[in-house]
Amino acid sequence: MDNTKLIIFSAPSGAGKTTIVRHLLANNPELAFSVSATTRERRSYEVDGKDYYFLSKEEFEEKIKNNEFAEYEQVYQGTYYGTLKSEIERLRKEGKNLIFDVDVEGGLKIKKLYQQDALAIFVKVSSVEVLKERLNNRNTETEAKRAERIAKAVKELMYEKLFDVVIENDNLEEALTKAQKLYNDFKNNTL
Numbered sequence: 001m002d003n004t005k006l007i008i009f010s011a012p013s014g015a016g017k018t019t020i021v022r023h024l025l026a027n028n029p030e031l032a033f034s035v036s037a038t039t040r041e042r043r044s045y046e047v048d049g050k051d052y053y054f055l056s057k058e059e060f061e062e063k064i065k066n067n068e069f070a071e072y073e074q075v076y077q078g079t080y081y082g083t084l085k086s087e088i089e090r091l092r093k094e095g096k097n098l099i100f101d102v103d104v105e106g107g108l109k110i111k112k113l114y115q116q117d118a119l120a121i122f123v124k125v126s127s128v129e130v131l132k133e134r135l136n137n138r139n140t141e142t143e144a145k146r147a148e149r150i151a152k153a154v155k156e157l158m159y160e161k162l163f164d165v166v167i168e169n170d171n172l173e174e175a176l177t178k179a180q181k182l183y184n185d186f187k188n189n190t191l
């Protein structure tokens, strides 16, 4: 089946897209997570093959050479992230709707590739201060890496208008309800 839906979540780091994506996955069994490949270090709570395919730089560059990515980027200096064509094809063949957690540029590229089969959602918060606070609380990065994420986030805020829909994630409950409703409407062609 190649007419399944693709639902893309992009956001500045810390806005809450991973939290929203996990919630939708837990509540919608026909949804599957598009596992990206990356060269960044695994966080203690992450599982290889479930959260990301963790690859060496050499392995990743080999796949670039072989044209295996639908899209990829060096999101942070020296760190690759990308969506493998094989991942999308495998899950669509299984009849799954796919959900993506990718950065803003990656999200727009996937939207361009899949057009009306894809819904591109931008998650935002009311201020950069909120992002900083959440990244501090999540405590998964060093000070320098956090600063890099914040600098990128400030630039990404300008991309909001290029997305199909925006979800404000100041209140998590409201954001989760809106995300579920959007997914239902998109899935049922009633958006």
Ligand SMILES: Nc1nc2c(ncn2[C@@H]2O[C@H](COP(=O)(O)OP(=O)(O)O)[C@@H](O)[C@H]2O)c(=O)[nH]1
Pocket: 011, 012, 013, 014, 018, 036, 037, 040, 071, 072, 073, 075, 081, 082, 083, 101, 102, 103, 104, 105, 106, 107, 149
């Ligand atoms: N373009 C692209 N970006 C990705 C992909 N996978 C993850 N990302 C993005 O890379 C950025 C960094 O992700 P991560 O290291 O998990 O950090 P976090 O956003 O701070 O949780 C986030 O914006 C992700 O959405 C991908 O396959 N392609």
Ligand SMILES: Nc1ncnc2c1ncn2[C@@H]1O[C@H](COP(=O)(O)OP(=O)(O)O)[C@@H](O)[C@H]1O
Pocket: 011, 012, 013, 014, 015, 016, 017, 018, 019, 020, 134, 135, 137, 138, 169, 170, 171, 172, 173, 175
């Ligand atoms: N509405 C919210 N209010 C407060 N904290 C939140 C909210 N949404 C997410 N968080 C927390 O903020 C941090 C960043 O969220 P995460 O989903 O990892 O963001 P992203 O994937 O966009 O980087 C996490 O610790 C998460 O638990």
